[in-house]
Amino acid sequence: MFDYNIYLQKNDSMSFEEALEIYNAIFNILECKDEYLHELWKEVIDSAIVYSNMRTNWNYFSREEKQEKDKLRTSYHNTFMINLKAFHKLAEQLELDTSWTEKLGSSEDRKRWGDFAGYILCFENIRAR
Template sequence: MFDHKAYLQKNDSMTFDEAVEIYNSIFKILECNDEYLHELWKEVIDSALVYSNMRVSWNYFSREEKHEKDNLRTSYHNTFMINLKAFHKLSEQLKLDGNWIKKLGSSENRKRWGDFAGYILCIADSKIKLDN
């Protein structure tokens, strides 16, 4: 059972408000009409979907399934992180504000980055519904 209060007490936790702040900073970057930047963002979203799906499914896997799929889960997480870093690098090359990545924290904090993948999907879905 997930305990949100206990989660927020952990050093690597991310509040919804923190995630929204980071996402909004990224969304401002997406005002840029650079086609490749938007392609990279789509790759970030796609990899967040794949990783988050695995992460949710993980809770229902047997011990054997977890052992079998652990490398795949790590690969999905790595892909999300690589895509997000590539998006950040291009935004900096385009002279756009890349300070959001500092708020996300070091990529060594894999758990926090993985949590952000889920938050991106939640926030992006809400934004799409609000905009329509």
């Protein structure tokens, strides 16, 4: 069983509301019609899908499977983070509001960034209705 309230008590947690605030700030940036910015966002989405899929499956892997796939999971996480950083960097170059990164926190807080990948997919899924 998953208890969201217990999760929120962790130092590196991210609430639904925090994630939604960051996501909406990113969508304000996407009002910019720069094609490359939109391509980078698509790469963020694609890498969030790959990483979140692995992260979800992690719950069902045996100990052996986890050992076998741990480096690949880390690689997927790194790819998501690299893509999000590239998106941020271009937004900065375009002089767009990038204050959302402060709310996301340091990239050294990998769990928080990984949680955000899952939230992105949640919001994208609901937005697609």
